[in-house]
Amino acid sequence: MQQISLYAKISNSQLKICLHALASLTGMDPITILQHTMVWAPAQKYTPKILPGQGGQLDQYRIHVTNDNKNEDKEKIISYVQSKDSKEDIHNLANRQWHFQIMEMPEAGKQKTTSQSISSWSVKKGDSFQFLQSLAYKFQYEYWQKGFQFVYGNAVIQLTRIHILDQTTKNIKLLDPSKQWLVKVYIDVGHLTDIEALNKAVKELEKVKTELHGLMNLEIPDRNAFDTRIR
Amino acid sequence: MVTILQYSADVTATTISTYRSELSAQLAQNLGKWSFELKMYKPNPASIGRSEHHNGNIPQGQQEAAAADQEIGGVAALYTLTQAHSKGDMVYVTQGSAVQGQPGVVVSDSFDMVLQNKMKSIWILRQTLRGDGAEYELMGDAYGRVKVRLANVFLQGTFRGLLFQYEYEGDTLDDRQQQHLMEFIQSSGFPSSNLIIGGNGSGLVQTGTQFVEALAQK
Numbered sequence: 001m002q003q004i005s006l007y008a009k010i011s012n013s014q015l016k017i018c019l020h021a022l023a024s025l026t027g028m029d030p031i032t033i034l035q036h037t038m039v040w041a042p043a044q045k046y047t048p049k050i051l052p053g054q055g056g057q058l059d060q061y062r063i064h065v066t067n068d069n070k071n072e073d074k075e076k077i078i079s080y081v082q083s084k085d086s087k088e089d090i091h092n093l094a095n096r097q098w099h100f101q102i103m104e105m106p107e108a109g110k111q112k113t114t115s116q117s118i119s120s121w122s123v124k125k126g127d128s129f130q131f132l133q134s135l136a137y138k139f140q141y142e143y144w145q146k147g148f149q150f151v152y153g154n155a156v157i158q159l160t161r162i163h164i165l166d167q168t169t170k171n172i173k174l175l176d177p178s179k180q181w182l183v184k185v186y187i188d189v190g191h192l193t194d195i196e197a198l199n200k201a202v203k204e205l206e207k208v209k210t211e212l213h214g215l216m217n218l219e220i221p222d223r224n225a226f227d228t229r230i231r
Numbered sequence: 232m233v234t235i236l237q238y239s240a241d242v243t244a245t246t247i248s249t250y251r252s253e254l255s256a257q258l259a260q261n262l263g264k265w266s267f268e269l270k271m272y273k274p275n276p277a278s279i280g281r282s283e284h285h286n287g288n289i290p291q292g293q294q295e296a297a298a299a300d301q302e303i304g305g306v307a308a309l310y311t312l313t314q315a316h317s318k319g320d321m322v323y324v325t326q327g328s329a330v331q332g333q334p335g336v337v338v339s340d341s342f343d344m345v346l347q348n349k350m351k352s353i354w355i356l357r358q359t360l361r362g363d364g365a366e367y368e369l370m371g372d373a374y375g376r377v378k379v380r381l382a383n384v385f386l387q388g389t390f391r392g393l394l395f396q397y398e399y400e401g402d403t404l405d406d407r408q409q410q411h412l413m414e415f416i417q418s419s420g421f422p423s424s425n426l427i428i429g430g431n432g433s434g435l436v437q438t439g440t441q442f443v444e445a446l447a448q449k
Contacts, residue, residue, distance in 0.1 A: 060353075
């Protein structure tokens with residue numbers, strides 16, 4: 001899957017007006033979202049012998065494991081790190097519907113939007129954590145994205161803030177004390193080779209960018225910020 | 232769903248047509264083509280972390296052979312199974328000293344490309360077995376509906392043997408059903424030796440372990 005996206009930052013004081021504007025643009029009320037993400041990485045050190053005349057090292061990727069809780073009231077926040085203390089919590093967490101993603105670096109060169117290839121899959125039956133461990137991957141860290149979502153045409157508009165676990169309160173807290181919000185507007189396209197669909201998606205995002213101009217400045221972040229490979 | 236597997240290596244590629252005629256004679260309904268694919272992955276020696284013990288003097292071929300029996304995190308091999316009648320699903324089965332309880336999971340088949348392309352530094356594809364054949368359904372029976380699938384098995388295009396799969400509805404197979412199946416197999420003249428019944432896990436994962444037991448490294 002190829003994901004076309006644009007990003008903006010807004011301050012906490014701008015949030016209310018942005019939500020109102022987006023609600024009237026999209027004709028829908030904001031959906032609250034709460035997404036739990038765990039990052040897993042290869043557990044073993046990769047030490048290839050580089051022989052003359054042979055290709056370079058293979059890339060190693062992190063796996064992003066996400067779960068859309070949608071609603072905090074319905075499902076309690078369980079941290080993977082802390083779930084180890086409770087059999088009930090680890091069982092509850094392992095049986096949630098997790099989605100797995102491996103992301104490539106965004107396409108290089110002059111682009112109108114960020115264009116990133118994403119491989120995704122899901123576990124339909126069985127223990128997701130055992131599955132990751134059997135692949136020789138280990139847990140690295142976790143975070144939660146909390147915020148609002150709109151759907152506009154083919155585009156998804158998300159306003160979120162990253163939260164991490166507060167070791168003392170055992171609840172989640174804002175990572176960034178400036179309370180800024182990250183806006184991400186994206187369209188998922190089937191495949192990189194579907195030029196027609198890609199061009200259409202890029203045009204659609206550019207239109208959203210123009211329509212939101214004045215409210216926020218949607219732009220392309222440095223592609224190095226998207227690198228999830230192991231170094 | 233519960234399955235039973237049978238694999239014979241001492242047959243030829245044309246034996247399957249004899250059995251297919253027999254199924255038609257038994258008035259089984261032909262459900263069309265059936266195929267499967269079983270892939271085996273082994274740890275990449277460069278991720279086992281032992282290569283530095285070899286002084287660097289051992290040729291790579293030998294080193295890989297030595298690593299063939301080694302484990303990574305207690306897992307010696309990964310197997311993936313896709314079957315034509317279960318579109319979108321891929322069975323993932325692990326083998327090794329650390330594997331206990333449920334030995335695998337069912338994942339979406341998009342994981343196939345991920346394992347092959349994005350995890351090469353840890354897992355290397357070593358073997359692909361393909362099966363090509365047909366699927367039948369035995370109708371009007373007091374023992375529940377039975378699906379019979381049979382396929383010629385190929386390794387890198389070379390014929391290796393013939394595989395039978397029997398599938399019953401429900402989660403377990405009772406004695407009555409097993410006896411009925413044996414009678415059916417014998418009356419049809421199908422191979423009845425080395426029937427693989429049960430196994431680790433349940434549902435599709437159990438089916439996956441049966442394929443591994445029948446076909447791995449043959």
